[in-house]
Amino acid sequence: KQEVTQIPAALSVPEGENLVLNCSFTDSAIYNLQWFRQDPGKGLTSLLLIQSSQREQTSGRLNASLDKSSGRSTLYIAASQPGDSATYLCVSTGGGADGLTFGKGTHLIIQP
C-alpha cells in the first residue's frame, strides 16, 4: 500500500526566501505525482502535476521535481511571499481506479 510522507510537517520562513518542501513515497510504481495547496478550511488547489516519465514541472515561482527510482519529489518555491502561506500536499497517483494517496502536508508560514 502506497505511503506518502512529507517533511517538514511545518515550516516558517521570512518573506523573500527560497525554500524546498520534501516528499517521499514507498511505491515507485506511480503514474504521476501532484502537488496541491490547501488554505485553512478550504478546498484543494492543484499546483503542479508531474507525469512519471517527466523529471520536473515549473509554474511561475514553483518548480516540482520527481525521482521515481528513489521515491522522492520536491517542491521548490522561489522568492516566497506571505500569500504562499498554506498547507502543501504531495499526492501520488496509481494507474487504476484507485484514488489518490495524499501526504499529510507541510504547513508553510511566510513571515512578512
Place this chain on the structure above:
Amino acid sequence: EPEVTQTPSHQVTQMGQEVILRCVPISNHLYFYWYRQILGQKVEFLVSFYNNEISEKSEIFDDQFSVERPDGSNFTLKIRSTKLEDSAMYFCASSKGLAGPYEQYFGPGTRLTVT
C-alpha cells in the same frame, strides 16, 4: 472554466441521522470520486465511480456509505446513520479518464459536523 461544485458547504446533523452530500462534476468527465479529511489528518480516498457503478472503494467505505448518480449531472454520497467520527470535510472530484494523464479536479468540499 468548468469546475466541480458541492452542496451544502456546511452540514450539521445529529448522530444517527442520514445525510446526503451532493456534487456536480465537470460535465464531460466520466470518473467520479469522494474523499474525506478528518480535521488535522490526511485526505483519504473513499470511493471511485464509473459507468454507474463503484470502481474501487477503500476500507473506510463500509455499508453505511453509498454513492449514486441519480441523474446526468449530480453525484451523491449518502451516509445512512451518521456517527461522531464521520465529522470531516468531504471532497468530491472528477476526471475525464482513469488516473494517470487524467487529472482529478476537486470541489470546494462539504464540512460535515455530527453532534
